[in-house]
Structures are given as structure tokens and as C-alpha cells.
Amino acid sequence: MVHRLIRLLSYAVIFLFGFAAGMYALPILTAPASPSQLELANHAQRALFSGEFKRDLAGSDALHYGQGQVRLSNSAISFVGELSPGPDYQLYLADRFIDNETDFLAYKGTFTRVASVNTFDGFLVDVPQGINIADFNTVIVWCESFDEFISAAKYQ
DSSP states (O other), X not given: OHHHHHHHHHHHHHHHHHHHHHHHHHHHHHOOOOOOHHHHHHHHHXXXXXXXXXXXXXXXXXXXXXXXXXXXXXXXEEEEEEEOOOSSEEEEEESSOOOSHHHHHHHGGGSEEEXXXXXXXXXXXXXXXXXXXXXXXXXXXXXXXXXXXEEEEEOO
């Protein structure tokens, strides 16, 4: 009886470990190619605003962080740096600086979703028509699947 319980417990632990490893690895394995350094540099030259994702924000932790430079033009937003890998990352523009989950969820209805983020070592996303980046001051990366704050940068 004790051996069965130990065996069952070991199977459960192995399953949970495998599931967690799969959740971490799947976004990395399915990520498209990141934009080239040339594309990112070209966008940086046209950028009107820039900000910095910092790893030590209140809502960031060892598994949920961003670190690097974000640049914004009227047509695109680019990032050079590193995001912790994860599923269903969304890029938002906000009219206030937010640095944690609680505040993000409290104001989420007032933010504007720009695009999905599918690469973790740099991205370049289009700004949809009708969005004026000058109406906002902060760019936020948010994990929609798990309601996790990843990072934010104030750009004006």
C-alpha cells in the first residue's frame, strides 16, 4: 500500500514537472524568427519615442520580466532586448505608468491593445491605424493567458 502511494506520488510529480517544462518551452519552440538587427536599427532611426523595459519593476520576477529598449513610431513599435518566454503576450499602450498585475487589471479597460508579441529576443510590431502613440505614455507587455505582468516602459 505504501509503495503504491509513493509510486502514484512520483508519477504526479513527474507529470507536473513535465507539464510545467512544456508550458515554458512551447512558446520558445513555436516562436517565429525575431526581426533582424537591420530592421530594428531602421526602425530606431524613425522612432519618435523611446523607453526602457527594466527587470526590477514591482510586478516583474524571475519568470516574468523584460529588459531592453523599446522604440515607438506612428507605424510600429520595436524592442531590442530580452523578454522572459511565455504564451500569449500582448502589447498595450497606456496613459499611465503601470508596473504590476493589480494596477494593470484595475485599469485594463482603459488601455489599448496594439498587437501580440511572439518573439522574446526583440520584436517589431505594427501599430494599427487609428492609434496615435502620442495619446499614451507607457507601453506594457502582458501575459493574457495567466494574467501576468511582464514589463512596462514609460516613453514620454
